Amino acid sequence: MVKCEECSQEFEERKKLHYHLRTHKVSQQEYYHKHFPKFDLYTGEIITFKNYEDYESKFFEKKGNLSRYISTNSTSRVKQVLEQILDHRINSKGLTWEMSEVELRSLEWPFKKQIEFIYGDFSIFFQKLNKRYKVPDSIAVKNPNAKIFIDTREQKPYVFEGCSFEITNLNFGDYACEIDGKEGNIHVERKNMMDFIQSFSATNYQRLKKEFQRAEVCGKNIVVLVEKDLGSMLSFDKMPRIQRFVRASPEHIFHNVRQAYQEFRNVQFLFVKDKEIAKTLCKTILLNECLFEYDLQYLYNMKLLNVV
Numbered sequence: 001m002v003k004c005e006e007c008s009q010e011f012e013e014r015k016k017l018h019y020h021l022r023t024h025k026v027s028q029q030e031y032y033h034k035h036f037p038k039f040d041l042y043t044g045e046i047i048t049f050k051n052y053e054d055y056e057s058k059f060f061e062k063k064g065n066l067s068r069y070i071s072t073n074s075t076s077r078v079k080q081v082l083e084q085i086l087d088h089r090i091n092s093k094g095l096t097w098e099m100s101e102v103e104l105r106s107l108e109w110p111f112k113k114q115i116e117f118i119y120g121d122f123s124i125f126f127q128k129l130n131k132r133y134k135v136p137d138s139i140a141v142k143n144p145n146a147k148i149f150i151d152t153r154e155q156k157p158y159v160f161e162g163c164s165f166e167i168t169n170l171n172f173g174d175y176a177c178e179i180d181g182k183e184g185n186i187h188v189e190r191k192n193m194m195d196f197i198q199s200f201s202a203t204n205y206q207r208l209k210k211e212f213q214r215a216e217v218c219g220k221n222i223v224v225l226v227e228k229d230l231g232s233m234l235s236f237d238k239m240p241r242i243q244r245f246v247r248a249s250p251e252h253i254f255h256n257v258r259q260a261y262q263e264f265r266n267v268q269f270l271f272v273k274d275k276e277i278a279k280t281l282c283k284t285i286l287l288n289e290c291l292f293e294y295d296l297q298y299l300y301n302m303k304l305l306n307v308v
Contacts, residue, residue, distance in 0.1 A: 005035040014052060028052070041081060042069040057092060059085055063108055070110065070118070078118060082110070082125065090128060093262070098126040098133060100261055101297040102269050105230055106254035112298050132265070133295040139304055146184075146287050149176045154190070158279040172215045173222055177286040185289050186221045188282050192275075193228045194245070197236065200256045201248045212264045221266045221292045223285055227278045230271035230297065270296045281305060 001010045002017045006024045011017045021031055029049035032038075038047040040061040049055050059081065060066050070078050089095055101112055115122040123135060143162070150157045151170040158175070170176055173187030189211075191199060199208050215222050226233065234250050260267050270285075272278050284305060285291055291299070299305050 006031070018052070040065055042066070042072075053092075057088060066108065067110070070114070075118060082115075082118070085109070086125065086128070095262055096130055097262055097265070098123070098129045098131055100133075100268070100295050101301060102230065102254075102271070103258050103261055105297075106234060106250075106258060111301070112295070113302070133298075134293045136294055136299060136302070136304055139291070139294070139299070141284055141288055141291075141305070144179055144287055146180075147178045148283070148286060149178070150174065158190075158282055160279070160283050163283065171218070172211045172220070175282055175286060179287065184286060185219065186223060186286055186292055187215060188286060189222055189224045190278065190282065191224060191226045193226070193233065193236065196224075196226050196228070196233065197246055197248060197253060200253045202252070205256050209260070209263075212260065212267050216264060216266045221268070221289075223292070223296065224267065224269045225278050225282055225285075226269065226271045227275045228271060229273050233271055268292065268296050270300060272300060 001012060002014050003010050004017055004020060004024075006021075006026065009020065011020065018028055021028060024031075026034075028051075032049050032052070032055060033046060038055065038058070039045065040047060041059055042065040043061065045061050047055065047058050047061050060069070069081065073081075104111060104115075110118070112122045115125050119125050121135070123131065146163055148160055148163050148165045149168050149170060150165055151174045152167055154174050157167075163177075170187065172189075174190045175188040176186070177184040198204055212222060232239075234254065236246070237250055257269060261269070270281065272281060281300070285296070291305075296305075
């Protein structure tokens with residue numbers, strides 16, 4: 001039940017409360033600023049009301065204020081705020097799995113390296129969630145004899161040195177492999193910037209989810225490998241060339257990405273600098289299945305995948 005603070009009438013749904021506010025000639029913004037004011041923890045300015053969900057989830061009014069708060073407050077206060085933010089997200093979004101580097105970056109939360117500096121071990125911060133990734137110590141990347149399978153729909157496939165390859169029809173992903181005669185467990189879905197944006201738009205995301213589901217049923221893992229760095233992808237709406245053709249916002253696209261991380265245990269995303277690095281990492285990941293046990297974006301950011 002939700003109670004109207006203007007007249008004490010109760011409603012089963014918040015949506016009905018918002019409709020009821022018209023009888024008081026009060027906007028939602030006026031109502032929440034009057035009865036439930038929220039202030040930026042760094043600047044003290046009141047947080048703008050756009051909609052209830054956005055208002056409830058915000059602790060800072062401007063981008064970058066969380067980082068500024070972290071750099072200007074004691075470790076104990078920072079921990080308290082970070083845990084409050086995480087608890088809110090767990091409750092509002094139903095999180096079950098430890099968050100990835102991509103999820104953290106897309107929400108403009110501290111990177112895992114920053115969390116590690118604050119807590120000593122970033123797994124402590126995620127202790128209320130199910131553990132998903134191994135903590136990297138030293139990772140030995142191997143290059144065994146293998147055959148790489150390339151989907152027939154790949155128009156300009158990667159050319160891998162030192163590996164035989166076969167063009168075939170894959171049930172999901174663009175690349176798979178066979179190591180010493182044994183079918184691999186990882187499939188790589190290759191995306192350039194526009195492919196990625198289109199795949200996670202409202203009209204196409206459900207189709208991609210079905211692909212993730214098919215892979216899950218078959219016991220296969222999928223790495224969505226994007227030929228563009230994460231920082232650029234998070235601000236693609238500021239690129240004139242993209243603005244002309246794309247209506248979706250980074251916020252909407254990465255909302256779907258975060259949803260995929262939490263819904264599918266068998267899916268990871270990896271954003272890299274360019275096509276050449278993507279090609280190298282595609283082979284590395286296919287030939288080293290153990291890498292999927294780690295947060296791939298974190299490994300890449302920390303230069304633990306032997307690619308500069």
